[in-house]
Amino acid sequence: MAKIEIETPKGNIVVRLYDDTPKHRDNMLKLIDEGFYNGTLFHRVIKDFMIQAGDPDSKGAPAGKHLGAGGPDYTIEAEIKPNLFHKRGALCAARLGDEVNPNKESSGSQFYIVWGDIYKTAQLKQMEKQMKQNQEITTFNDLVTYHKDKIMEMRRNRDRVGLQELQDCLQKEAKEICRQQPVGFTEEQFNTYTTIGGTPFLDREYTVFGEVESGLDIVEQIINVDTDSADRPKEDIAINNIEVVEQ
Secondary structure, eight states: OOEEEEEETTEEEEEEEOTTOHHHHHHHHHHHHTTTTTTOBOOEEETTTEEEEOOGGGTTOOTTOOOSOOOSSOEEOOOOOTTOOOBTTEEEEOOOOTTTOTTOOEESSOEEEEOOBOOOHHHHHHHHHHHHHHHHHHHHHHHHHHTHHHHHHHHHTTOHHHHHHHHHHHHHHHHHHHHHSOOOOOHHHHHHHTTTOBOGGGTTTSOEEEEEEEOHHHHHHHHTSOBOTTSOBSSOOBOOEEEEEEO
16 A cells, blocks of 8 residues: 655654555545645644645645635545545545535545544434434435426326325335445444544545554644634645655
8 A cells, every 4th residue: 555754844644545545546646746735735724623735726825815725627536435434544535515516526636634533432323323314315305306207297287195105105215225225333433433533424425545654643733723714724834745655
């Protein structure tokens, strides 16, 4: 597995890139080879959550400049894997929201490193319950969209009985689909989130493509810097260089 070393004013962070996410791995290695990240800032830092970088517009950006929209003018196909999750130290790809990005495609360059919280088992159980409810609602809505023409025809014909029967049928179908494709946390996730910490609510939403092997203390230093109202550190923290140390 490839390893990279991120040089910052606070110290260096060594990250291992996963072979399970080859598109993201190869893209980052390409950008590193081009020197793309050198001089970019950790432009978004949220205490107890994550640190984000990779916006080319952040190079030499004056104070107050809006950052976070820059990139190499392409996106990367999502590589969301159930075995790769948002534990503390995870390297993940930033992306636009679902409303404009339903396929969850990743930014071509922006990434974040997770910090997060340590959770109690009861909190994770409640989160898991909400995930299952959301899955059922989303699945039902997708089925409604698929049968949109039929539903519209029934409405035009004022077929209330037919509409109710179809709704009952789609609700049963949604429950069966969710039963066959269950969501939730694995034992490893429960163990990790209750001891090491992370951001479990982001699982299955963003591509996780690496993890910090050393320098988590540097991430902690960055996560605790003072920031402005836009979550930008008041004192610029630049990526001086990223070097591939193993490939």
